[in-house]
Amino acid sequence: MTLQLHGKAAVLRWMHAGFYLLLLTSAVRYLLSHGLDEQWVLLLALSLLLTCVYAGGSMLLAQGRYAGAWLMAVLVLWGLLAFMAPSFVWCAFPLFFACRHLLRGWQASVCLIVVVLVMVAALARLTGGPDVALIVGPVAVAALMLAVYNRIEQESLARQKLVDELTAAQAELSTSKQREGALAERERLAREIHDTVTQDLTQSVLLLEAADQLWDAEPASSRAHVTQATRSVRRSLVEARNLVHNLTSPQLDHRSLTDALRAATADIPGLHLNVTGVEYPLSPEINHALLRIAQSAAANVRLHAGARSAVLTLSYLSDGVSLDLFDDGRGFDPAAAETHGYGLRAMRQRAEQLGGTFTVESQPGDGTVVTAWLPLQEGA
Numbered sequence: 001m002t003l004q005l006h007g008k009a010a011v012l013r014w015m016h017a018g019f020y021l022l023l024l025t026s027a028v029r030y031l032l033s034h035g036l037d038e039q040w041v042l043l044l045a046l047s048l049l050l051t052c053v054y055a056g057g058s059m060l061l062a063q064g065r066y067a068g069a070w071l072m073a074v075l076v077l078w079g080l081l082a083f084m085a086p087s088f089v090w091c092a093f094p095l096f097f098a099c100r101h102l103l104r105g106w107q108a109s110v111c112l113i114v115v116v117l118v119m120v121a122a123l124a125r126l127t128g129g130p131d132v133a134l135i136v137g138p139v140a141v142a143a144l145m146l147a148v149y150n151r152i153e154q155e156s157l158a159r160q161k162l163v164d165e166l167t168a169a170q171a172e173l174s175t176s177k178q179r180e181g182a183l184a185e186r187e188r189l190a191r192e193i194h195d196t197v198t199q200d201l202t203q204s205v206l207l208l209e210a211a212d213q214l215w216d217a218e219p220a221s222s223r224a225h226v227t228q229a230t231r232s233v234r235r236s237l238v239e240a241r242n243l244v245h246n247l248t249s250p251q252l253d254h255r256s257l258t259d260a261l262r263a264a265t266a267d268i269p270g271l272h273l274n275v276t277g278v279e280y281p282l283s284p285e286i287n288h289a290l291l292r293i294a295q296s297a298a299a300n301v302r303l304h305a306g307a308r309s310a311v312l313t314l315s316y317l318s319d320g321v322s323l324d325l326f327d328d329g330r331g332f333d334p335a336a337a338e339t340h341g342y343g344l345r346a347m348r349q350r351a352e353q354l355g356g357t358f359t360v361e362s363q364p365g366d367g368t369v370v371t372a373w374l375p376l377q378e379g380a
Contacts, residue, residue, distance in 0.1 A: 026090060039084060067103065068102075071099065083125065092118070202303060203232045260291050264298065272309070272310070278316055293323060294323060294325065297325045298310075301327045301368075310326060311326045320356070325370045326369045327368050331362045
């Protein structure tokens with residue numbers, strides 16, 4: 001719409017300039033041809049009146065009012081001038097555009113017919129009688145100018161439509177990106193909560209339930225379960241506060257990835273940590289992802305595997321770092337677990353978002369191997 005308004009304003013400026021120029025040229029030509037004869041005062045008065053009406057109407061048009069009434073007044077004054085001095089007939093050319101530009105439908109048609117009739121009558125008076133060429137000429141000129149104007153208007157409308165479509169597409173793209181960003185942030189928060197707070201709270205519930213069952217029979221074991229559940233809840237509280245503040249891993253604030261992995265898996269019976277290769281610094285994103293994947297995989301071992309032993313291996317390779325967790329537990333169907341559960345999907349998303357891979361090898365009764373590989377980021 002803005003492009004169309006700018007184009008319309010430009011057409012109006014050129015139309016007004018052309019009318020003033022032709023009006024002045026016609027008046028000068030009359031004076032040069034006829035001199036100060038008996039009707040030059042009347043012509044001068046009509047020319048000045050037409051100029052004032054045209055100028056005043058131009059200001060009204062800028063406000064979008066009285067286009068039809070103004071144009072009819074201009075045509076009447078111009079018609080009088082053209083009959084008195086046919087030189088003024090050339091002002092018809094900007095008036096053709098004015099009729100087509102300012103009016104629509106039958107009003108535009110009536111004004112165009114009036115302009116053509118005035119041209120024919122004025123030229124016939126100049127030549128002393130009607131002539132076929134004088135009739136065909138103005139009609140042909142009017143048709144040509146209308147064809148040119150219609151073409152320009154169609155192109156302008158097509159450009160405006162294209163601009164509107166592009167604007168709508170950009171707005172839709174922006175909305176879509178915002179929506180995708182919100183969904184991605186929700187997924188990230190869900191992974192963070194699942195891999196930290198949810199796992200610790202699940203363990204705490206199981207420990208408290210076990211303590212409740214052993215409360216009378218084995219007070220010492222029950223107390224140990226409560227103590228362990230308390231530690232797990234405190235750890236969940238730290239993670240929850242961390243999620244609220246900056247969503248980083250507090251385990252990595254002042255320690256290496258190896259130390260953080262050892263602390264995160266210390267409460268899993270029978271789990272052993274191995275580190276292979278020459279340790280080198282990793283980006284915070286890779287450290288965070290590997291820690292969360294290890295926490296989630298270790299929690300699955302603790303809660304579901306029923307394993308006697310497990311081995312967590314962190315391997316520093318030339319092109320990336322690999323994290324493997326093997327357990328000799330009861331195993332499961334990876335496809336079904338990833339379809340109906342969230343933990344495996346969250347681990348896979350973490351690895352793939354950093355350009356890595358994630359695999360799970362398991363079957364019922366045959367243990368499980370979880371592997372995550374992350375490539376070194378550029379510049380590491």
